[in-house]
Amino acid sequence: MSQEAESSAGSELHIKVLKNKLRIQSLYIFHSGKMLTYKVTVFTGLEVFAEETNSIYLTLIDSKDQSSDRVLVNKSLFTPLQREISLDICVKEDFGDIVLVKLEKEKHLVNCNWFCEHITVKSPSEKRFEFPCHCWLEDEKPVFIREGTARLPQDDSGFLKKKRQEELESRQGKFRWTERCQGFPKSIEGAIPPEVQFDQEKKKSFADNEMKAKKEFILEKFKELFHSCKGMEFFEKILEDFTSKHPLLEKNMHDWRKDYMFGYQFLNGCNPVMIRKIRNIPDKFPVTHEMVKGFLEKGVTLKKELKEGNIYIVDYEILEGVPTSSDLVFLTAPLCLLYKNRLDQIVPIAIQLSQTPGEKSPIFLPSDNEYDWMLAKMWVKSADFLVHQLVTHLLKTHLISEVFEVAMYRQLSAVHPVYKLLKPHVRFTIANNAMACENLISKGGIFSKITSVNGDGIAKVIQNAMETLTYESLCFPETIEDRGMEYVLLYKYYYRDDGMMIWYTINSFVSAVVKIYYESDETIQSDGEIQDFVKDVSFGMNNSDKFPESLKTREELVKYLTVVIFNASAQHAAVHFGQFDWYGWIPNSPSTMRKPPPEQKGKVDMQYIMESLPDHERSYMILETSWGFTQFQENEPFLGTYPEMCFTEEPVKEAINTFLNELDEVTKIIKRRNKGLTFDYGYLSPDKIPNSVAI
Numbered sequence: 001m002s003q004e005a006e007s008s009a010g011s012e013l014h015i016k017v018l019k020n021k022l023r024i025q026s027l028y029i030f031h032s033g034k035m036l037t038y039k040v041t042v043f044t045g046l047e048v049f050a051e052e053t054n055s056i057y058l059t060l061i062d063s064k065d066q067s068s069d070r071v072l073v074n075k076s077l078f079t080p081l082q083r084e085i086s087l088d089i090c091v092k093e094d095f096g097d098i099v100l101v102k103l104e105k106e107k108h109l110v111n112c113n114w115f116c117e118h119i120t121v122k123s124p125s126e127k128r129f130e131f132p133c134h135c136w137l138e139d140e141k142p143v144f145i146r147e148g149t150a151r152l153p154q155d156d157s158g159f160l161k162k163k164r165q166e167e168l169e170s171r172q173g174k175f176r177w178t179e180r181c182q183g184f185p186k187s188i189e190g191a192i193p194p195e196v197q198f199d200q201e202k203k204k205s206f207a208d209n210e211m212k213a214k215k216e217f218i219l220e221k222f223k224e225l226f227h228s229c230k231g232m233e234f235f236e237k238i239l240e241d242f243t244s245k246h247p248l249l250e251k252n253m254h255d256w257r258k259d260y261m262f263g264y265q266f267l268n269g270c271n272p273v274m275i276r277k278i279r280n281i282p283d284k285f286p287v288t289h290e291m292v293k294g295f296l297e298k299g300v301t302l303k304k305e306l307k308e309g310n311i312y313i314v315d316y317e318i319l320e321g322v323p324t325s326s327d328l329v330f331l332t333a334p335l336c337l338l339y340k341n342r343l344d345q346i347v348p349i350a351i352q353l354s355q356t357p358g359e360k361s362p363i364f365l366p367s368d369n370e371y372d373w374m375l376a377k378m379w380v381k382s383a384d385f386l387v388h389q390l391v392t393h394l395l396k397t398h399l400i401s402e403v404f405e406v407a408m409y410r411q412l413s414a415v416h417p418v419y420k421l422l423k424p425h426v427r428f429t430i431a432n433n434a435m436a437c438e439n440l441i442s443k444g445g446i447f448s449k450i451t452s453v454n455g456d457g458i459a460k461v462i463q464n465a466m467e468t469l470t471y472e473s474l475c476f477p478e479t480i481e482d483r484g485m486e487y488v489l490l491y492k493y494y495y496r497d498d499g500m501m502i503w504y505t506i507n508s509f510v511s512a513v514v515k516i517y518y519e520s521d522e523t524i525q526s527d528g529e530i531q532d533f534v535k536d537v538s539f540g541m542n543n544s545d546k547f548p549e550s551l552k553t554r555e556e557l558v559k560y561l562t563v564v565i566f567n568a569s570a571q572h573a574a575v576h577f578g579q580f581d582w583y584g585w586i587p588n589s590p591s592t593m594r595k596p597p598p599e600q601k602g603k604v605d606m607q608y609i610m611e612s613l614p615d616h617e618r619s620y621m622i623l624e625t626s627w628g629f630t631q632f633q634e635n636e637p638f639l640g641t642y643p644e645m646c647f648t649e650e651p652v653k654e655a656i657n658t659f660l661n662e663l664d665e666v667t668k669i670i671k672r673r674n675k676g677l678t679f680d681y682g683y684l685s686p687d688k689i690p691n692s693v694a695i
Contacts, residue, residue, distance in 0.1 A: 040060070041086050042058065043085075045200075057103070057105075060089055060102075066094075073087065101144070103137055132145075132420075150416065152527050154523075175193065177406065179542065185402070185466075185542050185543075192430055196429075201634070205633040213631075256587060256588040259348055262380075263347045271384050271388035272495040275483065280306065284355055285350075287302070287350045318387060321460070322460045322461055324453060325452060329452040329594055330594070332379055333355050334352060336351045348377065369601075384589065385591050390461045393576060394441070399462075404537060406540060411536050413529060417652075424691045424692065425564060425691055443455045450591045450622050480499075495683075505666060506565050506566055507562045510562050511558045512655040518554050520554075521553040531550050573689040580623075586614055594614070636690050639689040640686065671685065
């Protein structure tokens, strides 16, 4: 730049600063000094640099719809970035309580999004107003931030009601429904709005964990082991640096062939939702007493044990007819019969590798030769891996939570108490799902590479699962009861026991919050936003006849919100964070099988088993992915924490403190119990449950 140009630019900047100072000074002169000063503090995000290229203006609006003069928020271009910006705004003496803050952006050279975390305003009488914001200014349209007191839509009138309607209309334009795949729950259409994208801390966390995973599982190391290690030794060698840090993984590696370990995982492993008690053996699984009498307690019959409630089943019918990705990998829809023995262990007593009995689908038994029985159990666990990842994990936590999140943004104003309650529990879910769909379940994604199914197979499994997805199937106590598992193994079904404690703790907290804002059932029925939210969720589930379209009582609302929070936090944690513990030892839960299932007994040896297991490249991807999945973000917001503090009222803050204290008691109960266990179960310890489906 020439000396003349630099001088001209400097003069223009100097003139701009002088004009701003003169404008501010004129406010004090107005009315012969009869102006009152409001102290304003704006809290911004440090990762955004819009200050350099945009002007941000702030205006106060009182309860009479009177506006102050707008004030420039930006710091000087030469001032170091700061999180807090302090402003003085002068107004006339008759200015009332502040109910809105208007933010505006004027772009200059380049348009940059600008983030505002929250705003505080202190009146001349020392009255304090809080404005939780957590929003972005994307363009030159003004954004209106409501004072933080939560309000139902029927409590608003006049210009505030109009602003509320405009807010929802704007959001409905950004959060539009689309169908990711036919038969799936609906998802967000188009570009992800800035307010639900990952922040810089989250992006850094993902990048760091990805780098750590690649460092821990170096492909070159795998290639070296491939040449030097054969058989099971290969899988042992690749994990030798991890067993000391992962005691469950070490115990799994040691005991994975034992029937009790196989059965234990249906209670407290990655997928503890498949096992169910049965009173009758299904016709498609013709197990007889003669087949299994040697594995039952002495002197009892299969019929008696069925009547006593000691027989269980896992059935992977959902995989029937699912296409595989190629002729080089195989998939079955097995059934497995399980028995509660006198040691209170769940053990397998019969396995059929298809849904159709016959000569080519023998029933494998513990008395068969060791390789037949070992491979039969591998086939069951391979099917379980697929159903866990696509149904229990992806569909029933990730995709379902996205429906609640999109509907929340479309139908609930930021000042609605339910919006404030749910926001921490849907945080980053849309962004996380978008990343998962791109990297994990897309055509050519990781899931297609490590399992037996590609996009068509994935779609078929989800579509099959959607046929049985209901609102009740997301209610934890009902799902336990539906499977007949409410009383079985009273002291050993830790997933159930811990889940129940957390469900009722969440339910109690939600009930306390709902009662603060809803005086009666009629208040629920009159709340148009909550009714539209529930109806929109039903539409988004793509299964509307199986989800409520309205709520009539406070009790119904409490249960509904408990479902949202529990599935996004506790249920996701239960089925997510055990993946390295249970999938790290590849033979325990093969992600795919490379040999067809045996159609006769006595034809399997160890070589056949090794040729059936995932190859070395797939093993590398499984370990890298499952290890990365189980890493917490630094400063992870765990269940009960509300870092954004959308609520400003003391009664709700007290309810949150009570919630935290009750969760802390649950944590202590779980830790005391785990001290006496061989396999400690910590996936549902509240201090390890993230608030939302954010990983």
